[in-house]
Amino acid sequence: MLARALSNLHRFSGQSARAIALRAELSPSYVYRLTAGERPPSWKAVRNYVLACDGEPNDLVDLWNAADGQEQLLPDGAGFDEVLARFQGAVRGLHLAEARPNPEAFVHALPDVAKHEISIMKSLLSTSPVRRSGTLSWTATKALTVALHGDSDRIRQHWNALRAAAPRSRLLTQAFG
Template identity: 30%
Template sequence: MQDDADRTLGSEVGVDPSYICRVVSGERIPSWPVTRRLALALAADPEEILPLWRSARGYDTTAGAADLQAALRGLRTAAASPDTGLLAERTQLAKGQVEDAFTGQVLPDWDTTSAIVTALNREPELLRPLWISARAAALAQETGSTCTISAGAFG
């Protein structure tokens, strides 16, 4: 069902309001140009949403922790930017863990990432390929190894 917000946003982005409904409900993944226009219309940084969009599209990504954090920030923006204290309460994580997941120097483990994504009302599996790629990059950096197998090869 369309409402005034969908009509306004659809008009601003240049797409049908029903398409906005399908994007918001997760039924559709828009093209990058539409995603970028949506981000700008919602006062979000498109570059923070790009890793999430690439992961949702199933594109091979050689992500690092910064890309995962950008995707988490994009999900947070899409969820109306809930306070980290509220997210800590929803996830039963320490507030510092939640803050570090968005901006920290260390890649959060999968359980932490999954809990935060769930608290943002999204499916954790959406971010799993991006997390796997970021984890592979972190391990390569720790060991000095250079892996030439794409993260997509691991499912």
């Protein structure tokens, strides 16, 4: 999935591989290997590539960790906003790997999604940070993950971390779940 996301990011950037390589301080052949998925690249290479494509590196962290066989670890004491940003990045990475299908049509076609969850999902897939209100059930989260051909176990880890990081007194109004 990482290679597909990087390839789509390249295509969306409208730049040549050579231009991206120059901006990312990578060789053009390495840029081709990144998008072909020949082997897991270093995080530094992925980050530089994403920035050269004017993308958001946080959207590729989970895909990079998965390609490298690592768990998604958050720093001890990570706050709700950081956990929420990681969750959104993981979902947006899957969306990028699927060539960013139109969020409006995409989320309306998902099964088992309550009306109030549709706007939350569209917000998750947007380029702006997710607002801190609303709830997203695991059923809806899993439907979104499966539709994006993602690993529901990995996304469930993010979803559980988000629930755990939510302020207890405001769990239902600020967390997804």
